[in-house]
Amino acid sequence: MQAIDVIIVGGGMVGASLALALDRSGIQTALVEQQALQPCSLSIHDPWQPRVSALTEASIKLLNYLDAWQGMLTQRVCPYTRMIVWDGEGTGEVAFDAKNRAQKNLGYIVENKVIRNALLQQLARSTVQCFGDQPRLEYQLSGQGGEIILSNGEVLCAPLLVAADGAESRLRQLSGIPSNRKDYRHHALVTTVETERFHHHTARQVFLDSGPLAFLPLESQDGRHYCSIVWSLLPAEADRIEALSDQAFCHELERAFEHRAGKILKVEKRFRHPLCQRHARQYHRQGVVLVGDAAHTIHPLAGQGVNLGFMDVAVLTDELITAAGRGDDYFAAHILDRYQRRRRGHNTLMMAAMTGFQNLFGANDPGIRWLRNTGLRLTNRLPLIKDMIVDQATGLSNDIPEFIR
Ligand SMILES: Cc1cc2nc3c(=O)[nH]c(=O)nc-3n(C[C@H](O)[C@H](O)[C@H](O)COP(=O)(O)OP(=O)(O)OC[C@H]3O[C@@H](n4cnc5c(N)ncnc54)[C@H](O)[C@@H]3O)c2cc1C
Secondary structure (H helix, E strand, C coil): CEECCEEEECCCHHHHHHHHHHHHCCCCEEEECCCCCCCCCCCCCCCCCCCEEEECHHHHHHHHHCCCHHHHHCCCEEEECEEEEEECCCCCEEEEEHHHHCCCCCEEEEEHHHHHHHHHHHHHCCCCEEECCCCCCEEEECCCCEEEECCCCCEEEECEEEECCCCCCHHHHHCCCCEEEEEEEEEEEEEEEEECCCCCCEEEEEEECCEEEEEEEEEEECCEEEEEEEEEECHHHHHHHHCCCHHHHHHHHHHHCCCCCCCEEEECCCEEEEEEEEEECCCEECCEEECHHHCEECCHHHCCHHHHHHHHHHHHHHHHHHHHHHCCCCCCHHHHHHHHHHHHHHHHHHHHHHHHHHHHHHCCCHHHHHHHHHHHHHHHCCHHHHHHHHHHHHCCCCCCCHHHC
C-alpha cells in the first residue's frame, strides 16, 4: 500500500489543474483517471473539437500560475473583446466592450481538448503520480479519506480523497453526499460552423422562446471564419433540429441568429447534451471533498461551468496550503468547512442567476417580455451597471486567493 497526502479521482480540466496546484505547494498528490493521462500532439490544423470553454480572466490567472496558459497560446485560442446579448423576440439588446474597462479583452474561447492537453503537459513535468487508464477503480472509504484499489491490484491510501470525476461522480455517491438535481428542460446542441462574416472577436447570444443560442468566436483559418455554437432547446425542438440535414440545419441556424453571421457555410458533426442543474448539499464528508462538476453543474448560457470549477481548485488549494503551512491537518473537517463556506454560497448564487435568466427569457407573458426588453435597453445605457456585470464575468471581483491575483 502506498500512502499519499491527497488522491484526486478524475483527470478532467478541474482534477488535472488541482493536481498541479497541490504539487506546486509541496503536497504529495496522486491523480487517478479512467482514460489516458498522456498529453497528445495537437496541431492547429486538426478538426475543431465540439466542446469549448469561455475562460474568464480569473481562470486564465490560475492556468498561468500552473504554467499551462503559455502552452495554450501556441494552440488555437480566440480572445473576445465584445459580448452582445439580445432578445430574439423583442428589441432589447446589451453590448459589453473590453475597451470601456481599459481591458484588452473579456476572455478567451478555447477548445476543452487544448486546455486539458496543456495541463497534461505540465503534469508530465511535475512530481504528481499519475495513474491513467483505470476504468474500474475500487474504493474503501475509512471515515477519514480511504483507499483506492487500482486495476493491477495496487493500493493507494490518503486521508483526503478529492472527487473530480464529473457530474455523475461515483466517489460523491459512495461517500453518501446528497445532491440536489433540477432538470433545465433544455438540451444543448453543440457544434462548429463556418460563417460567411468575420465575428470581430465578439461573443453573441440571442435569447429565443425555445432557449438561448450562443455563437462563440474561434480563430479564423486561411481566410475562413468559424464559431462554436451552443444552442439550448426544448427537448422536442432539439429532436427536430438534430434530425435536419446539414443544409436545412444551416438555414434554420441562420434564421434563428437573424443572419448576424451572414450565411452559415458549413457545419461539423452535432452533439447533444441534456442540461441539468446539480448541486451537492455538502462539499465534503469524512475526508472526501468535491470539486468542479462533481460538486455542481450549471446551465451553459453564461459559460461559467468550468470557471466555477477552476475557482474551486484555487480556493481548495489556498485552504490546504494555509493549513499545512501552519502545521494543521490539511484534511481536517474544519479546514474543508472553510473551503465549503467560500465556494458553496458563490456557486449557489451563480445557479440562481442562471435559473432567473432562464425563467425571464423563457416567459411568454407580454408584461414580462416588455420588462426584460426595457431592462436590456436600460442596462445598455448604464455604464456603471455594465462595468459591474463585466467585473462579475471576469471572475476577478469574487473571492479569489492571493496566489493567483
Ligand atoms: C454544452 C456545454 C457547454 C459548456 N460551455 C462552457 C463554457 O463555455 N464555459 C465553462 O466554463 N463551462 C462550460 N461548460 C461546463 C464545463 O464543460 C464543465 O463544467 C467542465 O467540463 C467540468 O470539468 P470537470 O473536470 O469538473 O469534469 P469532467 O470534464 O466531467 O471530467 C471528469 C473526469 O473524471 C473522469 N472520471 C469520471 N468517472 C471516473 C471514475 N470512476 N474513475 C476515474 N476517472 C473518472 C472522466 O474521464 C473525466 O476525465 C459547458 C457544458 C456543456 C454541457
